[in-house]
Amino acid sequence: MCGICGFNWEDRGLVKRCVQVLSHRGPDDKGVYTDSHVSLGHTRLSIIDLSKKGKQPLSNEDGSIWITYNGEIYNYRELRRVLEKKGHKFFSNTDTEVIVHAYEEWGSDAVRKLRGMFAFCVYDSVRKILLLARDPVGKKPLYYYFDGKRFVFASEIKAVLEFDECEREIDTDGLLSYLAFQYSLGNRTLFKGIKKLLGGNVMVFDLKSKKLKISRYWDVKEEILNRSEDFFIRRLKDLLEESAKLRLISDVPVGAFLSGGIDSSTATAFAKKYIGYDFHTFSMGFETFSELEYAKKVADYLETKHHEIIIKENDVIREFSKIAWHFDEPVGDPAIIANYFLSKEARKYVKVVLAGEAGDELFGGYENYKINLKYYGKIKLPVFTRRLIERSIDILPLGIKGNPWRNRGFRMLKFLGITDFKKAHLYTTRGLPDFEIKWLLKNKGINFDVYKYAIYPKDIQNHLNILLALDLKNLLPEKFLMKADKATMANGLEERLIFLDKKIVEFSYKIPPEMKIRGNTGKWILRRVGETELKGIREILWRKKQGFGVPIDWWMKNEMRGYILGKLDGGVLKELFDKRALEKIIKNVEERKINIYHHAVVVWTLFTLNEWYETFFNNS
Numbered sequence: 001m002c003g004i005c006g007f008n009w010e011d012r013g014l015v016k017r018c019v020q021v022l023s024h025r026g027p028d029d030k031g032v033y034t035d036s037h038v039s040l041g042h043t044r045l046s047i048i049d050l051s052k053k054g055k056q057p058l059s060n061e062d063g064s065i066w067i068t069y070n071g072e073i074y075n076y077r078e079l080r081r082v083l084e085k086k087g088h089k090f091f092s093n094t095d096t097e098v099i100v101h102a103y104e105e106w107g108s109d110a111v112r113k114l115r116g117m118f119a120f121c122v123y124d125s126v127r128k129i130l131l132l133a134r135d136p137v138g139k140k141p142l143y144y145y146f147d148g149k150r151f152v153f154a155s156e157i158k159a160v161l162e163f164d165e166c167e168r169e170i171d172t173d174g175l176l177s178y179l180a181f182q183y184s185l186g187n188r189t190l191f192k193g194i195k196k197l198l199g200g201n202v203m204v205f206d207l208k209s210k211k212l213k214i215s216r217y218w219d220v221k222e223e224i225l226n227r228s229e230d231f232f233i234r235r236l237k238d239l240l241e242e243s244a245k246l247r248l249i250s251d252v253p254v255g256a257f258l259s260g261g262i263d264s265s266t267a268t269a270f271a272k273k274y275i276g277y278d279f280h281t282f283s284m285g286f287e288t289f290s291e292l293e294y295a296k297k298v299a300d301y302l303e304t305k306h307h308e309i310i311i312k313e314n315d316v317i318r319e320f321s322k323i324a325w326h327f328d329e330p331v332g333d334p335a336i337i338a339n340y341f342l343s344k345e346a347r348k349y350v351k352v353v354l355a356g357e358a359g360d361e362l363f364g365g366y367e368n369y370k371i372n373l374k375y376y377g378k379i380k381l382p383v384f385t386r387r388l389i390e391r392s393i394d395i396l397p398l399g400i401k402g403n404p405w406r407n408r409g410f411r412m413l414k415f416l417g418i419t420d421f422k423k424a425h426l427y428t429t430r431g432l433p434d435f436e437i438k439w440l441l442k443n444k445g446i447n448f449d450v451y452k453y454a455i456y457p458k459d460i461q462n463h464l465n466i467l468l469a470l471d472l473k474n475l476l477p478e479k480f481l482m483k484a485d486k487a488t489m490a491n492g493l494e495e496r497l498i499f500l501d502k503k504i505v506e507f508s509y510k511i512p513p514e515m516k517i518r519g520n521t522g523k524w525i526l527r528r529v530g531e532t533e534l535k536g537i538r539e540i541l542w543r544k545k546q547g548f549g550v551p552i553d554w555w556m557k558n559e560m561r562g563y564i565l566g567k568l569d570g571g572v573l574k575e576l577f578d579k580r581a582l583e584k585i586i587k588n589v590e591e592r593k594i595n596i597y598h599h600a601v602v603v604w605t606l607f608t609l610n611e612w613y614e615t616f617f618n619n620s
């Protein structure tokens with residue numbers, strides 16, 4: 001895993017500064033390439049072929065094609081054999097070189113053949129183009145800035161900001177998206193002018209005409225098969241075994257994050273079958289909240305070398321400014337704390353970890369899927385009734401419906417008033433509803449549509465699969481995968497996801513929906529597959545969904561309370577938010593007259609926004 005950057009002019013000093021900013025992503029080596037048309041930079045975390053032959057940027061034999069690349073191509077050996085038969089010569093054992101020769105052979109279609117996680121830029125000096133691509137779902141990040149003349153790209157926003165002409169200005173749509181969803185939706189960021197290349201997309205930038213073109217090379221395709229339950233269980237098991245073996249390809253030790261839930265436990269179990277050395281697993285808890293007992297039960301059953309950490313409030317206070325810098329944008333999900341400290345601990349022992357992300361989005365693990373299926377599937381309210389509910393909510397005074405400690409009933413009514421079940425689902429993934437955002441904002445008259453940058457699935461008919469695809473395209477990459485990438489790479493650690501293998505993602509849309517959610521049980525088929533590997537601890541597989549929980553409601557009552565409240569008086573909050581609303585928040589925290597959990601979400605959302613602003617706008 002690595003950090004990449006580049007731009008469409010020659011400036012060796014600037015590209016070196018960009019590389020330096022990304023050094024945490026690749027502490028083992030760094031390199032730059034420049035000519036009169038481009039500058040490319042790279043920081044290396046050595047995982048495969050640890051020799052100097054893996055140094056990037058890397059070129060083909062005659063130096064006409066260069067690449068700077070971040071990721072892992074798990075089928076690179078297979079592709080290499082195909083390319084060698086076609087006459088291509090290799091001088092290293094890296095997957096990087098395979099991409100270069102694949103581009104030589106197949107051009108932009110090469111990206112369709114890659115099975116892995118990646119973000120890269122290929123410079124074709126003959127055609128005078130830059131080809132940028134991101135893996136199908138968006139595991140590895142890729143940001144860019146283009147003002148019509150200057151084009152800049154990088155693994156992280158902070159490297160793009162090294163280009164002085166990219167002014168630091170808040171993007172209004174990005175800000176509203178953050179308040180609504182706790183992350184920036186679609187291709188937006190909170191920095192005006194800086195965008196994300198979405199997962200499954202490829203971009204061609206013409207160095208002569210200075211025009212860019214973005215197209216989608218991959219998408220989910222629904223093709224539900226009429227086969228037996230045994231067929232689907234066997235096939236999913238085979239794919240998970242294959243995925244696990246591929247993700248163990250490494251010249252350095254591999255470990256795993258283990259929460260004790262079904263996803264991480266199943267992923268760890270499949271990997272452990274093929275590990276020939278001590279397999280390190282890592283779990284975390286908090287002083288007031290911990291599920292370490294479940295993770296330890298799995299670790300003992302699989303006989304892993306298990307590590308546990310307890311995260312304390314002082315740890316968070318001490319390191320949060322650093323965390324804010326690493327994440328580039330505010331993250332409203334407090335689980336970033338768990339991701340960051342667990343990654344920090346794991347890096348002491350391994351360079352690569354496996355994790356269980358994406359099980360929920362592929363196999364139906366979230367409760368809001370059941371809620372949507374019930375209220376937009378089984379219970380079919382007339383459109384007229386839904387519109388009447390929505391309009392009734394809209395005409396209520398903000399002082400009544402906007403107060404965040406009275407809004408639970410209003411949120412449910414708002415959900416029922418949405419006529420489109422897809423938007424209703426996105427609504428259930430939100431942090432703050434529209435009326436609460438308006439209550440908080442200084443500009444009460446602002447009009448906005450927070451859904452306009454959402455990515456909607458095409459050519460999918462089944463109700464549940466549409467909901468899953470919505471999360472696969474929005475929630476998963478822009479919240480969870482981004483969070484995981486920034487937390488691990490902040491510590492020079494590579495994370496690999498067994499469930500996000502392209503074959504598994506595609507197969508999940510062939511599984512009948514009733515095998516994903518059966519009755520009131522989500523991820524039914526994954527639990528059945530997990531039973532084949534965790535027979536002695538079946539109760540782990542069938543217990544209620546948990547995860548890396550963070551006790552922010554407890555923090556609001558204790559030591560963290562003073563630290564966080566002190567940040568709510570920050571400059572950007574005063575500029576953007578209603579003074580009386582902020583005072584109400586602070587007063588209710590101090591007097592503890594609150595619905596503590598929802599209050600904690602509001603406070604954390606504002607706190608992280610302020611920390612981000614202080615880090616990237618007020619610090620030199």
